[in-house]
Amino acid sequence: MEAPKFRNYYAVRVTAGQEINVALMIEERIKTNSVKEIYSIIVPPNVKGYVIVEASGPHVVKLVATGIRHVKGVAHGLVQKEDVVKFVSKTIAIPTVKEGDIVEIVSGPFRGMQAEVKRLDSAKNEVVLNILESSFPLQVTVPLDQVKPVKK
Secondary structure (H helix, E strand, O other): OOOOOOOEEEEEEEOOOOHHHHHHHHHHHHHHHOOOOEEEEEOOOOOOOEEEEEEOOHHHHHHHHOOOOOEEEEOOOOEOHHHHHHHHOOOOOOOOOOOOOEEEEOOOOOOOOEEEEEEEEOOOOEEEEEEOOOOOOOEEEEEHHHEEEEEO
């Protein structure tokens, strides 16, 4: 009978912007060395400079990560499971605008222009706007995260 395996999360410090490359190199090293004590590799989308590794112990993570380019080291201590879930879960943007509000477009080809909200499609997370700075009625549909409220 096998002893129960403990799974903990460890943070590997890496050069910012190289998280995916390091994760792929760790994966290759796991395959070539037949390491069975590493269960997953997580690259949190909003956390720069860290790769989370689920393993049975810190010695296994150090063994696999040592010598890989762009790896700065293994952070001391454990990463809590709740924190890992927060890192990888998608936060849903709650619409803060309603019909008739004046908004500013913050990205895209109409960036910097003000518009009036004509219709809100919360199922698609989009908003239909009437551009105020246009000489003729110009309606555009943009994602909700590309607008910020100016006036109600």
